[in-house]
Amino acid sequence: MPAINDSAASARARLDAVLGDAPFSLLRPLDDEAAWRDAFARTGCDPADAIAEGDRALQTADWSPIPDDLYLEFSRNGNRVNYQKALAEKTAPLNALLLAECAERQGRFVPAIVAGLECLYLQAKSWTLPAHDPGTTTFLGTFVHIDLVSSAVAARLADLLVLFGGRLPADVHARIASAIRHHVADPVLATLRGERKADFWMDYTNNWNAVCWAGCVRAFLALDMPREDRIAVAAAAVANVPAFFASFHADGISSEGQGYWGYGFLHYTLLAETLRIATRGRLDLLDTPFARLCARNPVYTAMHGSAYPTFADMPVNIPRDVSPLTAWLDRRMGWSLDLATPPTTPLAEIGSLFAFHADGLPVLRDPLPADTLRASRLLPASGILISRAPDCAKPFALAIKGGHNGEDHNHNDVGSYCIFWDGDWLAADPGAETYTRRTFSDRRYVSPLLNSFGHDVPRLGPGVLQSTGGSFRGTVAECSLGHDADTYGLDLAGAYEFAPLVSLRRSVEARRHGTEASFTIDDTFEYDSPQDFETAIIVYGEAARTAEDAIEIRRWMGDRAIVRVETSAPWAFSCETLDAEPNSPRYPRPARIAIRFAAPASSGFVRVTFSS
Template structure:
């Protein structure tokens, strides 16, 4: 089942909290350099050129037909979609978010339209018989007739829907680039009226308001120089569409130069260690669009603008490889879908551009579900030729190696076994509780066995109006209750950058990795004198992961910790649990220094974006209040012989 793209359309937490979605900046952006605009205008083509291979270039399309599985998959999907009705949207669908906070109904239908358009255009390009043109025209007519391309969740006052404002959000930018790409590929096959309508609507909804902001004639939107994924996504969509549809080279150059300059704060949102605090899902979405913009500007300017050469871009490009715990497994920290993997098409491009030397997967990967509705992504990824792609000298950064990855600024550790086919893998984190798309999760961790997450960070909850307002952390998936972290004196962790972790100690050797975090600052409990969480990873033998919580209070208080899993839990003897999922098992030995403790299982009712799996929270609580203590959890593969354990 295809996961809809609408899952990722959300503003960064900080921006939403301060000003909603479309707050305007107090002052305008800096004027563009007229010299730079003139310079770029000279290297742009005389006529607009978009991404994608025109359908008349049969040699190029015939080459695509020979791509492994590509033509077969696209045509199969197109023939299946022909049998399904195109979705209809209504005013009631759009207003549903304003009434009850539900995003899924309207966004799912609108996403489906764009997905159908993308598949049908590609299928027509491959087949070239006119069979899919009626379906293409149907989807284009519906999209062009939508009262606004702004999503309901980004139009809380319904001003865009009613036409009293014309703003540019993520969906608008992606939509206009989709339409521009369809026009580039199909050209006159669309008919003069449809092509004219695409240009009219692109001017009205996107180019006119964007140029007004660039020229200082209107206040710029908050995202224009932000560090969130919006920056990359909107700049990519607007600039890509302008290059395809705007006649004047000078005007096109304005879009290009503004994007070249104002995309830089997006990279500045990543720490120098390359970690993506918005998580892997948003790396796919935000940095994936950065890659698409980089490719588009390289093509349009004949290599004059190279976003791959920007500071931090090389390290950020390696984030998924550095985050990977065991082959194909990644922790779902923050608003990340648990099953999320990096976009293979993006890794293919980055591997070639930076000459990383990564082992390739599929020679020609299909778009993942996030990008399937985006025709421009298909156009760029299918046209990409790794053999002519190097824009950077070979080499790989020192911050990633086979056994341990340490992101020092972000306080994230990934520890792997010597043999990826055997043993457990660990990912754990500190940081702070004010990160964009972050959760209240100081000290959270995930343990993997093979391809299964045995103990997990549950990742993103289903988005609603409450996800990005003051009610966000009432959700048990988003607050610390739904994470494998302590509850201290009955209190959960607090939100905000001041509530974070401090590195107390970290060591790594060939055999072991250790990280000790002071997580007391994540809570607001006056009685806390000390609260340390220690992670010990041992890659000798069959591997083990040990989590030790050491605490001290000024007066007797309650203390508990938790494990979170999708698996089934069974107590095999007092203090020893097994967790089983997907044919894999781990054993968890619990010790509390002689203090009495009890465990209980609870199903968290909040729904996940990743699907219907139930989140099981395993509480391990001391039975009596105390002024000091320690809880130790030692995790081993269940198939291993259990050695005596002395905490």
Template structure:
């Protein structure tokens, strides 16, 4: 890993003026392509509303205080993200529009008003992040966090790309606010922000977004060099949080969030200075393979830890990673719709600037992937009847970023739908990042995962609660993983879990108990199980998962649980509990088989 001196950075930055982060003509050309039609239609509709309605309402105190009073983030953030949606739509329309002159003037006028309005906001952060500002001895107004850095990056690129087309007072105010709210509190103050040592996506987002804004707006090469040096250190912190095999323990959503900004900054820095982080940081290209390694189907990924099971990755990002690192691509269906990212990030510009249409509608690769450092096993197959089936299991430890207590957790999916599920992250409400939250909240707790409860003890949190890999092997038609989970449980019992997965969609799950007096097996799903003697079935849209167990050993019961997801949307999950009727068997075997749902549609789903 190469580190450059401030003198060398200053020299490189002095030699080259600010440059556009992408070729604007590519954006304009690709915006007219059929694959971008849905995206651009939604953008132009939102821009038209912006022209017709004028400035959006500001974010009032009544919403600002809501989080402190109730712990609810969504009230404030819903309105804030709607304002970013309007900003991005107007800016994109102004960049690509080739309509009548009057229409272009109206869009630019509405955009100027929106830029001015964003500068009127009390904070570019959110109330839930006030603790980060307080820890740094600052107010929320100058809190440097992902949201404020994303806003600074968006505004910097908009005024740079539309140079000469926006009113000078608006541009001057944008530049002043980007400096006052983000660049100065980060680069002119030597005190570190908490995220600079956090080894999560935040380091890449904040370091990358702030760095891109500085590359466009900071005129002093020495000050810029010091800032870029700090951003580079933040990006290295992000990379240090990845496993040595390139895996991201927080899941695909956090990988995408961090890698978006890592890559965008890397390309912006390379365009101006020639510095190539992909060439100098080998782990970056290794981590670029992560989506292809763990994909369970089209836009489907393991929903372990803090990530959802469905995630539409940026085809622009993946195209660029393929070009720069030569990595395999996961299946990509299309450019994501406008609004698929609820934060409405400016990163969507890269989908138009970088996407190679040849990568769209690519087929998923079949076979097994084992990431030994991360402890994830994934397998994708087409069954004999054409149904796409997939299996994923994890080891790791219970002190991971956005941790869930989930050693030995597994997923079974058919046709892209999780039948035995990981329910993913819950709502980001008060205390969700507290180190003890995993025991107090459902989603991150062991009770929300398909893992045993032993002698009344669910798995505990902490780095010392770690799965030891006893054995892992793979053949062309099967995958085997055995984990020792004993360190995750109190009471001294020994617990091992063995997965034997076959390409025909058959999983033999075996739990070994030594010294346990009672045990509970748990199977989680978003589908209500149908129970018969010694049998449970989960019927999905395309597939059915059938579980067979020894009825005389296990007493079944089904719980219906109301939950809310990351965005506060309500839902229902079902927990099948199997409690021991008597002595705990030393070897408990459960057979799970995936098959097509013959009662449903006969169309083949590729997942």
């Protein structure tokens, strides 16, 4: 539990010496009209567009309460989607109204903003998501759990108190402050005093730690609260947030996947920048060797542009632009990659840094090579290879992972790979499933998207899949990166429990020839007796065997590609849609292509080649 221990006491003494007395927010008050005019320009946000969106929200917003029954649905059947969808549908117009008021600053949108705040927060029994409310105790008021959402809401609302100042009715201002205390501030202080059981995330080793501590600290610093309380919470965060980095490999790569890196490290950055600015530069949580290494995730793992491997619980969507966080880190870390800053808004969490805190930014001067986003890279601790072919006429890249099957947001996916070609996935790791109660239970690996059946890795003998746990791992046996070719070898036998298995090796060869390239994945196996062997390719689309040595993939977007297949023995083809809900409305359900030996064998190989 994060009671004030020696490290927290040390942090408390340090903060006591440098933290100011006045409430602090990353936002500027609306009364600072010049700052807000500049903020819209700096973030590429058109005030006229923001006002127009606000006017639309005035006409369409529905501030009727979200029914209690929808909140309680998760406790009945494990469905978390319906409540979260309803919450998002009401949050979006409120955000539009807030941005419109920041653009216009005439008070015209304030009554609707107050109505939205009433609906979503001031009358809500819980700010915690139903999936994070064990026994619905937050909803019932018997024990208030602080989660990812409630901590972020507390920070958001505390920021709004600074933003609006006296522009909100006094009673609304007081009720917002009271609600923040009830849902977040009072439980945190009670925990630090030893009067309440700690929320698990307070010293936990994944994104929850950084996200929740960042929200709590930002809320406490922005609220008009006793200085000793603000210092106590900030010190507890400084003492405990290093646990977040336990979810990273020694090479700085997040085992939770790139999506959760973006979520967790965004909030770590917000915590770090809040404390740096509030202490006038005397405390900088980004200026540590490992934080600087972990910040490099997006530039080390990018396959092409903003396409990242969909390992672990990563959404399969491919964003259009580099993230604002990555662009901010390029500036802050001094990578010197000159990444373009995508449009954002002054109210977006990272947008507030671009809007109000870009001048005089202390650069950490950690330059990266100019070819960082073009060259292939092995990340040795995580066993990930990013093989890029940047000069192809159609963008072409491969990512493959080693690692183990006990990682954060784990999938049983040692050896899984994905191939990006011409704007989308040619071969895919299916990424995250649609979350339900089962997802984070002892039945997690029932899902074909989470066990190894739904990944492009071998299935052995009578259908043996990879086993779960940190001891089941792949070992990188070789890797060579060059101008024209990359080679990578992974020992996969350690990921399986199957007594007849003697050896299992997956090799990758990447070849680059000017504007053409190819990736070959070669699985070589040996048993101590004849057994079945099968390997897989995961695609978003359909597939058919078109020749003895060829499979045609018809991607969901309509185009086609040929995969060449070589085997040491006759093989059978099948393709089935995986029985799992897609994690993106853009994509259909993933399909699993199986390449299966027609008869048991003691040894053999399957070699598949993807060409640009």
